[in-house]
Amino acid sequence: MTHLLRLTVFALAAGALVLPILAGLWETGRAAFGVLPAIGADRLTLDPWRQLAALPGFATSLRLTLVTGVGSTLVALILAAGAVAMLAGRGGGPARLIAPLLAAPHAALAIGVAFLIAPSGWIVRLVSPWATGWDRPPDLALLNDPWGGALMLGLLIKEVPFLMLVMASALGQLPLRATLATGRALGYGRATAWLRLILPRLYPLIRLPVYIVLAFALSVVDMAIILGPSTPPTLAVALTRWFGAADTALILPASAGAVLQAGLVVGGIALWRGAELMLARLGRAWLRRGARGRGAAALLAACGAAVAGLVTLGLLALAALAVWSLAWRWPFPAALPEAWSLRGWLRPADWGEALGTTLALGLASTALSLTLAITWLEAEDRAGRMPWSGALIYLPLLVPQIAFLYGLNVVMLRAGLSGGMGAVIWAQVLFVFPYVMLALADPWRALDRRLLATAAALGAGPVRRLLGVKLPVLARPILTAAAVGFAVSVAQYLPTLFMGAGRVTTLTTEAVTLSSGSDRRVVGLYGALQAMLPFLAYALALGLPAILHRNRRGLTGGLG
Amino acid sequence: MRLPFVAALGLTLASPALADWPETLATARGQTVYWNAWAGDQRTNDFIAWVGQQTEALYGVKVEQVKLTDTAEAVTRVIAEKAAGKDQGGSVDLIWINGPNFLAMKEQGLLHGPFVADLPNARYVDLSPAAPASVDFTVPVEGYESPWRLAKFVFTYDSVRLPTPPRSMIALRDWAQANPGRFTHPVPSNFMGATFLKQALVELAPDPAVLQAPPTEAAYATTTAPLWEWYDALRPHLWRGGQTFPENQSVQQQLLNDGEVDIAMSFDPASTAAAIAEGLLPETARVFVPEVGSIGNVSFVAIPFNAAQREGAMVVANFLLDPATQARQQDITVLGSFSVLDPARLDQAAKAAFAVLPTAPALPTTEDLGATLLEPHPGWMTWLTDDWARRYTK
Numbered sequence A: 001m002t003h004l005l006r007l008t009v010f011a012l013a014a015g016a017l018v019l020p021i022l023a024g025l026w027e028t029g030r031a032a033f034g035v036l037p038a039i040g041a042d043r044l045t046l047d048p049w050r051q052l053a054a055l056p057g058f059a060t061s062l063r064l065t066l067v068t069g070v071g072s073t074l075v076a077l078i079l080a081a082g083a084v085a086m087l088a089g090r091g092g093g094p095a096r097l098i099a100p101l102l103a104a105p106h107a108a109l110a111i112g113v114a115f116l117i118a119p120s121g122w123i124v125r126l127v128s129p130w131a132t133g134w135d136r137p138p139d140l141a142l143l144n145d146p147w148g149g150a151l152m153l154g155l156l157i158k159e160v161p162f163l164m165l166v167m168a169s170a171l172g173q174l175p176l177r178a179t180l181a182t183g184r185a186l187g188y189g190r191a192t193a194w195l196r197l198i199l200p201r202l203y204p205l206i207r208l209p210v211y212i213v214l215a216f217a218l219s220v221v222d223m224a225i226i227l228g229p230s231t232p233p234t235l236a237v238a239l240t241r242w243f244g245a246a247d248t249a250l251i252l253p254a255s256a257g258a259v260l261q262a263g264l265v266v267g268g269i270a271l272w273r274g275a276e277l278m279l280a281r282l283g284r285a286w287l288r289r290g291a292r293g294r295g296a297a298a299l300l301a302a303c304g305a306a307v308a309g310l311v312t313l314g315l316l317a318l319a320a321l322a323v324w325s326l327a328w329r330w331p332f333p334a335a336l337p338e339a340w341s342l343r344g345w346l347r348p349a350d351w352g353e354a355l356g357t358t359l360a361l362g363l364a365s366t367a368l369s370l371t372l373a374i375t376w377l378e379a380e381d382r383a384g385r386m387p388w389s390g391a392l393i394y395l396p397l398l399v400p401q402i403a404f405l406y407g408l409n410v411v412m413l414r415a416g417l418s419g420g421m422g423a424v425i426w427a428q429v430l431f432v433f434p435y436v437m438l439a440l441a442d443p444w445r446a447l448d449r450r451l452l453a454t455a456a457a458l459g460a461g462p463v464r465r466l467l468g469v470k471l472p473v474l475a476r477p478i479l480t481a482a483a484v485g486f487a488v489s490v491a492q493y494l495p496t497l498f499m500g501a502g503r504v505t506t507l508t509t510e511a512v513t514l515s516s517g518s519d520r521r522v523v524g525l526y527g528a529l530q531a532m533l534p535f536l537a538y539a540l541a542l543g544l545p546a547i548l549h550r551n552r553r554g555l556t557g558g559l560g
Numbered sequence B: 001m002r003l004p005f006v007a008a009l010g011l012t013l014a015s016p017a018l019a020d021w022p023e024t025l026a027t028a029r030g031q032t033v034y035w036n037a038w039a040g041d042q043r044t045n046d047f048i049a050w051v052g053q054q055t056e057a058l059y060g061v062k063v064e065q066v067k068l069t070d071t072a073e074a075v076t077r078v079i080a081e082k083a084a085g086k087d088q089g090g091s092v093d094l095i096w097i098n099g100p101n102f103l104a105m106k107e108q109g110l111l112h113g114p115f116v117a118d119l120p121n122a123r124y125v126d127l128s129p130a131a132p133a134s135v136d137f138t139v140p141v142e143g144y145e146s147p148w149r150l151a152k153f154v155f156t157y158d159s160v161r162l163p164t165p166p167r168s169m170i171a172l173r174d175w176a177q178a179n180p181g182r183f184t185h186p187v188p189s190n191f192m193g194a195t196f197l198k199q200a201l202v203e204l205a206p207d208p209a210v211l212q213a214p215p216t217e218a219a220y221a222t223t224t225a226p227l228w229e230w231y232d233a234l235r236p237h238l239w240r241g242g243q244t245f246p247e248n249q250s251v252q253q254q255l256l257n258d259g260e261v262d263i264a265m266s267f268d269p270a271s272t273a274a275a276i277a278e279g280l281l282p283e284t285a286r287v288f289v290p291e292v293g294s295i296g297n298v299s300f301v302a303i304p305f306n307a308a309q310r311e312g313a314m315v316v317a318n319f320l321l322d323p324a325t326q327a328r329q330q331d332i333t334v335l336g337s338f339s340v341l342d343p344a345r346l347d348q349a350a351k352a353a354f355a356v357l358p359t360a361p362a363l364p365t366t367e368d369l370g371a372t373l374l375e376p377h378p379g380w381m382t383w384l385t386d387d388w389a390r391r392y393t394k
Helices: A002-032 A047-054 A060-088 A099-103 A104-119 A122-127 A148-173 A176-185 A190-219 A222-227 A235-243 A249-287 A295-323 A348-383 A389-398 A402-413 A421-447 A449-457 A462-471 A475-491 A494-499 A505-515 A520-548 B005-014 B020-030 B041-061 B072-083 B100-107 B120-124 B169-178 B191-205 B207-210 B216-238 B251-257 B272-275 B310-320 B322-331 B346-357 B378-392
Strands: A327-329 B034-038 B064-067 B094-097 B143-153 B155-160 B262-265 B285-288 B294-302
Touching: A002 A047, A002 A249, A002 A389, A002 A402, A002 B378, A047 A060, A060 A148, A060 A190, A060 A249, A060 A295, A060 A449, A060 B272, A099 A148, A099 A295, A099 A520, A099 B041, A104 A122, A104 A148, A104 A295, A104 A505, A122 A295, A148 A190, A148 A222, A176 A190, A190 A249, A190 A295, A190 A389, A190 A402, A222 A235, A222 A348, A222 A505, A222 B143, A235 A249, A235 A402, A249 B072, A249 B294, A295 A520, A327 A348, A327 A520, A327 B346, A348 A421, A348 A505, A348 A520, A389 B378, A402 B072, A421 A475, A421 A494, A421 B155, A449 A462, A449 B251, A462 A475, A475 A505, A475 A520, A475 B143, A475 B251, A494 A505, A505 A520, A505 B064, B020 B072, B020 B294, B020 B310, B034 B041, B034 B072, B034 B310, B041 B064, B041 B310, B064 B072, B072 B094, B072 B100, B072 B310, B094 B310, B100 B143, B100 B294, B100 B378, B120 B310, B143 B310, B155 B251, B155 B272, B169 B191, B169 B216, B191 B207, B191 B216, B191 B262, B191 B294, B207 B216, B216 B378, B251 B262, B251 B272, B272 B285, B310 B322, B322 B346
Parallel strands: B034 B064, B034 B094
Antiparallel strands: B094 B294, B143 B294, B155 B262, B155 B285
């Protein structure tokens, strides 16, 4: 019986999550080698690869992708580790400031950052002309710069808070205070103890999220469209363009590029792993030397300052969205709009539908993912953990979206499933479910087993134990996982674009589309709405248990 | 009807719904037309929404705009559907299209038609073989797409910052050299950027007549040589040193509004006046056209071969050609896009509707717009943009 349950859950997850990816990869892969019957291509050939290599700017795109992807991940990891070391055990005050950045979708944040750092952006406006003498915007490549600096900045603002969150929760599994006390007794300063005693043990716990960040940074599309260079752009953006080009012959080299993109991520992670092993070997010698150097404190302080700067930029970016959404006329170099207007907000006919669709998609994909996650974890409780199951769950986060979405769309079309809300919900679940699992699995597995034993002793069967004990006790982590899932759904760009056949418009697809328009006021409005939704979801996730459990003090923490 | 009798008969047999208009109207009732249209312009989006309200009230046909960042997205979608063997019930019913996208779809048999001559309001349009509505970028339309709005290349500038705009490509180069960083153009992979290069090509080509035929190796080399020489002299003096380009004309219009550049460009002569009304350009923004005139073309709507709501799409295409619709479209307070109808074919009432349209200071008159130059064959555009990418994308 329990094995049947386990197999069913496994088969369901495999069928719903892994098969579509494999099918999509297969179609993309075929096209990469010249087979796409729709455009009359039916001969196995290496031509698409040759065409890809000959496309103008291809080498630069590749270099840009690697530099921005690997670079931003490395810097984000270092900064996050430093900031966590600074903040650990000092109360949640500063940590609360990163919450809006965690919640805000990439596209919204990117638009805000663009509003902020452009030559005509808010920062230059705030200091012009009185400090700079500029009465027209300077001719400086502060945004969409050919080196990808603005893109890396955007990625950092989003990824540093994410890694900080992951590290903070992983720290719970380490004997932090005891380790630091031991370190102090051995004559290590606080910072040195962090670097030498905590970090080497913390890193293995956050390895998977780091890989996810790396895979994401190497293949991000929406943020790279808004902040990245355009001639040429990063590989993922170039691919999105080629898949959408009028010249349909470009689909074949684009498919080859999509396969290459998948290879880049695999290669990037392999390279990263290699660097980890090398660093571990070198690090061991460095640890054994046991120097009590003073440099570490300055290093951590620098990281802390950089993170404070990033967080300030991120919050200002979100504020810029709000200000633009309320502006009517805001010429350069005025620090604030000359004329304000609620016009955009008072025309819900424009954005109401996109808002409704976003809500519907978010609720549906979150409900599905949450049900699947709870079923999965409950099956584990009853029948033990499945080998390889982790890899299965996180596969969608590690394979670049562009690598399989076009192929998946072809598959879905053949099955007559494309272009509807159903297809988009399904595609979103591919990405929502893993994050729900990431958020829920640890608290679920950490549940105090004595509660269940007591319930069983009192005669409660497995179903009653689930409904009467686990779900109420875990209400808070479950709601948090739901909020995380909802936020992920709101942020989805490519799956909605490709699977919705353009008919499903969400706040995110509208915001990215409009960001290449001429009206910052409308873009600001969409960005603000987009950023607000996940934030409300988190507020609800934190607020509801407090109300539900107002007379159950022991349940408010979930873990007791 | 220009079609030979046999072909017309074959058409009737192939799609009986087209045989007579009342039947099309009856089938169309209750349909929802998914109109795939570039969505970078809010006033166009509003206009499309208005069209939907009208066709729903008049014919029971709803319109749902599928908002595109690039028309090619819709083309790709139809190709993907053909790839999957979806020959009926396709997701795209109507596309705002022209030029290379039209050529690509027509060549691959992805379009339904010919259907234009079956539209009752086609009688207001000059469909003779050489008329602007019969040729799309030198490619014969042959009834596979229905005209919608007129487009003509214009420059936009701020008359306060730039009292005398440069009115030829040579003058533009000299001005840019004297004012580095104050001019740019959209990236040529975007149609506006490509149009700028074509405008320059038409102006600088030793013999513009060869542009009407598909380019040959030799003709391309001799015709574009002066263009690249001119461009190499211009590029270092562009905004950001000619290393980065705005993604499309909307982004460039924003640069003009912010004062990052002094000149923007558009394919819609009324867009400047419209942008001023929307608070998106300063009140002093104006339009100018090169002395020799500028490239112009007609925008069309086409119906994919597998459109699920073919009849509804035809009803919408027909409604777009209604003189009342075209007059509203030309109204600067609505869309300000010039009509595609032949004034000679309009009756008194229709002419009056156009005569009473309001005007605006930034709205150019027909005389201001100067001569309309023919679009080069699409082959030139493809070659030109590829060549540009090879030369300047490092």
